[in-house]
Amino acid sequence: MTGPSTTMMALRKHAAGEHALHLDEVPAPQARPGWMVLDVGYAGICGTDLHIVDDEFPSWPPVTLGHEFMGTVRELGEGVEDWSVGDRVVCEPHSLACTRCHLCRRGLAHLCAHKRSPGWGIDGGFAERVAVPAHLLHAVPDKVDDVAAGLVEPLAIVVTAFERTPVPPGGTVMVIGPGPIGILCALTATAAGAGRVVLVGRRSSAVRLELAAELGLEVWDSAEGDVAERAYRHTRNRGIDLVVETSGAAAAVAQGLGSLRRRGQMCVLGVSGEPTIPIPWGLAMNRAADVAFSLSSSWSSWDAALALLARGAVDPRPLATVFPLTDWAQAFAATRDRGVVKALLRPVPHSTTRSTP
Numbered sequence: 001m002t003g004p005s006t007t008m009m010a011l012r013k014h015a016a017g018e019h020a021l022h023l024d025e026v027p028a029p030q031a032r033p034g035w036m037v038l039d040v041g042y043a044g045i046c047g048t049d050l051h052i053v054d055d056e057f058p059s060w061p062p063v064t065l066g067h068e069f070m071g072t073v074r075e076l077g078e079g080v081e082d083w084s085v086g087d088r089v090v091c092e093p094h095s096l097a098c099t100r101c102h103l104c105r106r107g108l109a110h111l112c113a114h115k116r117s118p119g120w121g122i123d124g125g126f127a128e129r130v131a132v133p134a135h136l137l138h139a140v141p142d143k144v145d146d147v148a149a150g151l152v153e154p155l156a157i158v159v160t161a162f163e164r165t166p167v168p169p170g171g172t173v174m175v176i177g178p179g180p181i182g183i184l185c186a187l188t189a190t191a192a193g194a195g196r197v198v199l200v201g202r203r204s205s206a207v208r209l210e211l212a213a214e215l216g217l218e219v220w221d222s223a224e225g226d227v228a229e230r231a232y233r234h235t236r237n238r239g240i241d242l243v244v245e246t247s248g249a250a251a252a253v254a255q256g257l258g259s260l261r262r263r264g265q266m267c268v269l270g271v272s273g274e275p276t277i278p279i280p281w282g283l284a285m286n287r288a289a290d291v292a293f294s295l296s297s298s299w300s301s302w303d304a305a306l307a308l309l310a311r312g313a314v315d316p317r318p319l320a321t322v323f324p325l326t327d328w329a330q331a332f333a334a335t336r337d338r339g340v341v342k343a344l345l346r347p348v349p350h351s352t353t354r355s356t357p
């Protein structure tokens with residue numbers, strides 16, 4: 001504990017564009033009833049943050065960015081039970097979900113139209129401290145260190161996708177797009193019992209493809225020949241059981257549909273920057289494909305992601321490059337240029353990190 005202080009540093013969006021991002025000194029958040037204040041340990045920059053900066057994703061500025069973070073409980077608001085100061089936690093970003101709509105009542109609060117997440121709807125984790133509703137927290141197991149905990153949100157996104165389209169035991173899984181979500185998909189599909197997992201990417205993502213190969217994943221360069229033809233050749237002409245599309249590119253969607261076996265499944269995680277993209281409709285019909293679009297992260301996926309980390313079944317730490325919060329501009333630039341796989345901001349560089357026992 002660093003004692004009470006009334007101000008802190010926070011990376012705030014004031015208007016559209018990176019020139020309107022500032023590291024500001026702002027009043028530290030207070031714990032109101034039912035909420036808690038965390039000391040932020042690590043906070044991840046994701047593709048959505050770039051869209052938020054550019055006003056391609058809704059936000060309510062002025063607002064502190066950062067929807068993916070781990071932290072340590074600093075202060076409990078009135079009425080908060082089951083948590084103690086010092087607990088290490090991660091936080092689902094589903095704040096202000098209404099609890100009354102048909103989605104909330106179905107247990108799909110992450111899809112509630114009223115939700116305003118930390119990092120775009122309310123102040124987020126690119127700061128020394130963040131205030132969050134207590135009911136959204138998940139405890140970080142002792143075996144999971146702070147850096148791995150800082151990567152739980154993208155892993156929960158991946159687990160949610162596999163809740164929609166489960167990994168077939170012993171089956172073939174193709175993941176398209178070697179970004180952090182794609183690599184985590186491939187690692188998770190492997191952990192979940194796939195027989196063979198291939199990760200498809202472009203040579204322009206060299207840093208990411210190299211890391212994936214170092215992690216022991218089978219990597220296919222999409223520039224080397226026709227992906228669908230290769231998929232059929234490698235599966236004795238059956239095709240792929242499950243394709244997970246994480247790139248959002250029209251060509252990748254076509255490759256994925258072409259690679260599917262008949263009655264195969266495709267899960268879509270990639271966000272296209274375009275309102276429409278061409279889809280080879282006849283090919284999808286030929287494959288009799290089941291296609292699911294997976295958005296955000298379910299409540300159940302958070303504990304499942306933490307359990308995968310605690311067992312060591314998935315280790316996301318090699319993906320991370322840590323920047324002090326003061327170097328946020330370099331971290332955003334490296335994310336834009338794909339010079340890193342995943343940038344984590346560290347608001348309090350001198351705080352102690354727990355390592356895996």
Ligand SMILES: [Zn+2]
Nearest residue numbers: 046047048068
């Ligand atoms: Zn994100």
Ligand SMILES: [Zn+2]
Nearest residue numbers: 098101104112
């Ligand atoms: Zn709702």
